Amino acid sequence: xxxxxxxxxxxxxxxxxxxxxxxxxxxxxxxxxxxxxxxxxxxxxxxxxxxxxxxxxxxxxxxxxxxxxxxxxxxxxxxxxxxxxxxxxxxxxxxxxxxxxxxxxxxxxxxxxxxxxxxxxxxxxxxxxxxxxxxxxxxxxxxxxxxxxxxxxxxxxxxxxxxxxxxxxxxxxxxxxxxxxxxxxxxxxxxxxxxxxxxxxxxxxxxxxxxxxxxxxxxxxxxxxxxxxxxxxxxxxxxxxxxxxxxxxxxxxxxxxxxxxxxxxxxxxxxxxxxxxxxxxxxxxxxxxxxxxxxxxxxxxxxxxxxxxxxxxxxxxxxxxxxxxxxxxxxxxxxxxxxxxxxxxxxxxxxxxxxxxxxxxxxxxxxxxxxxxxxxxxxxxxxxxxxxxxxxxxxxxxxxxxxxxxxx
DNA sequence: AAGCTAACATAATCAGAGG
DNA sequence: CCTCTGATTATGTTAGCTT
Numbered sequence: 001x002x003x004x005x006x007x008x009x010x011x012x013x014x015x016x017x018x019x020x021x022x023x024x025x026x027x028x029x030x031x032x033x034x035x036x037x038x039x040x041x042x043x044x045x046x047x048x049x050x051x052x053x054x055x056x057x058x059x060x061x062x063x064x065x066x067x068x069x070x071x072x073x074x075x076x077x078x079x080x081x082x083x084x085x086x087x088x089x090x091x092x093x094x095x096x097x098x099x100x101x102x103x104x105x106x107x108x109x110x111x112x113x114x115x116x117x118x119x120x121x122x123x124x125x126x127x128x129x130x131x132x133x134x135x136x137x138x139x140x141x142x143x144x145x146x147x148x149x150x151x152x153x154x155x156x157x158x159x160x161x162x163x164x165x166x167x168x169x170x171x172x173x174x175x176x177x178x179x180x181x182x183x184x185x186x187x188x189x190x191x192x193x194x195x196x197x198x199x200x201x202x203x204x205x206x207x208x209x210x211x212x213x214x215x216x217x218x219x220x221x222x223x224x225x226x227x228x229x230x231x232x233x234x235x236x237x238x239x240x241x242x243x244x245x246x247x248x249x250x251x252x253x254x255x256x257x258x259x260x261x262x263x264x265x266x267x268x269x270x271x272x273x274x275x276x277x278x279x280x281x282x283x284x285x286x287x288x289x290x291x292x293x294x295x296x297x298x299x300x301x302x303x304x305x306x307x308x309x310x311x312x313x314x315x316x317x318x319x320x321x322x323x324x325x326x327x328x329x330x331x332x333x334x335x336x337x338x339x340x341x342x343x344x345x346x347x348x349x350x351x352x353x354x355x356x357x358x359x360x361x362x363x364x365x366x367x368x369x370x371x372x373x374x375x376x377x378x379x380x381x382x383x384x385x386x387x388x389x390x391x392x393x394x395x396x397x398x399x400x401x402x403x404x405x406x407x408x
Numbered sequence: 409a410a411g412c413t414a415a416c417a418t419a420a421t422c423a424g425a426g427g
Numbered sequence: 428c429c430t431c432t433g434a435t436t437a438t439g440t441t442a443g444c445t446t
Contacts, residue, residue, distance in 0.1 A: 032424045032433050055415085073416090074434065081418070082432080 035075075039065040043075055051080050 035043070042065055046053060053061070053076060055069075062069040 029423075030434060034425075034433085052417090071433080075432090077417080078433065081420090084418080 033067070033071055035065075035067065039067055043067075043072065043079075047076060047079050051076065051083070 042061065046061060050057065058069045058072045061067070061072050
C-alpha cells in the first residue's frame with residue numbers, strides 16, 4: 001500500500017499552463033498546475049453543460065487546452081465535489097420546476113452508462129471526431145462527417161443499445177447514479193450521463209404526463225438509432241405510453257443517421273394520436289456492421305416508403321410535419337464509414353427542439369452528427385433570408401443537393 | 409459464475425498560489 | 428493568514444474480460 005501522503009512539497013517554480021510538464025516527480029507530489037484563464041474558461045463552460053465528460057470529451061479538451069487528460073479529469077472531479085459541497089451548504093430547497101406554461105418541461109431519463117473503452121480503443125488515439133460542448137458550441141471543431149473505425153462500432157453499438165433501453169422504461173425513470181441527486185437536475189433541467197462505477201441508483205419521479213404538457217421527443221432514437229444498434233425486444237414506452245413497434249418505428253430505427261423520421265406533434269392530454277408519418281427506408285446504416293461497410297464499392301440506394309403508424313412524439317403543438325418521400329428521392333448513401341446527416345428542411349425546428357429538450361442531447365447529437373445539424377440550420381436561415389421559400393439542402397457523402405418541400 | 413481489472417464516482421484531505 | 432483550488436488517497440460501484 002502507498003504510505004500515507006507524500007508531503008514533501010515541491011518548491012520549484014510553478015508550472016504554468018499551457019506548458020504541461022508537471023508530471024509527478026519521482027516520489028514527490030505533482031506540482032500544482034496553474035490553468036490559464038482561457039483554459040479555465042473552456043473547462044468551466046464544458047462543465048456547465050456536462051459535469052461528467054467522458055473520455056472522448058476529456059481527450060478533446062486535452063488537445064484543445066493542452067492540458068493532460070488526467071489533469072482535466074481531476075479538475076472535473078474537484079469541480080463536481082466543490083459544487084456539490086457548495087450546494088449542500090446552501091439551503092437545500094427543492095424548487096419544483098414551473099411547467100405550467102412551458103412547452104418543454106423536465107424530462108428525466110436514465111441515460112446510458114458510458115461505453116467502456118476497451119484496451120484496443122483506449123490505447124490508441126481517439127478516432128472519434130466528437131463534438132464536445134466547447135465554448136461557442138462546436139464551432140471550434142471543423143465540420144466534417146464523423147468517421148468511425150471498426151473498433152468503435154461495437155463500442156457505439158453498446159452505447160446506443162443503452163440509449164434504446166433507456167427509452168423503454170416507463171414513467172418511473174431510473175437515473176443512472178447519484179449524480180442526479182444534485183441540483184443539476186432540478187435547477188438546470190439537466191440530467192447526467194451516467195457513468196460506470198456510480199454509487200447506488202436512485203429514482204426520480206418524472207413529471208406526470210397528465211399534468212403537464214410534454215415534449216417527449218425520441219431524439220436518441222431519431223438520431224442515433226440503427227438497425228443493429230437498436231434491437232428492441234420490448235415495446236418502447238415514453239411517458240407511460242407504449243410506443244408503436246410497427247414498421248414505422250422499425251424504420252425510424254433504421255434510418256436515424258440519414259434523417260429524423262417525422263415530427264408528429266400532439267397534445268399530451270389527448271394521448272397518443274396516430275398521425276401519418278413518412279420516412280426513409282434505407283437498407284444500410286453507417287454504423288451497422290452490414291456488409292456494405294466491408295467494401296468501398298457500391299452505392300446503396302435510399303428507398304422511400306410511406307408509413308401509417310403512430311409516432312410517439314409528444315408536443316403541445318397541434319401541427320405536424322410530414323416529409324414527402326420525394327424529398328429524398330435522389331439521395332444516395334455513401335458506402336464510406338461516414339455519418340452524413342441528411343437532415344431535411346425542418347432542421348431549424350428540430351434543432352430548436354433538441355436544444356430546448358436538453359442541452360445534453362444536443363451534445364450527444366453533436367457527438368454523432370458533428371456540425372451537420374448546425375450547418376443545416378445555418379443553411380436554412382440563408383435560404384429564408386434569401387426568400388428561397390421551402391427549399392432545403394441536404395448532403396449525401398460528398399454530394400449535396402436541395403429539394404423543395406411542400407410540407408403541411 | 410467467479411475473479412480480476414479498468415474506468416469512474418464521491419469524500420476527505422493535503423498543499424501550493426495568490427490576495 | 429486565509430481562501431481557493433489542484434493533487435492525492437481511500438473506498439465503492441459497474442461492467443468487460445478471462446478462466
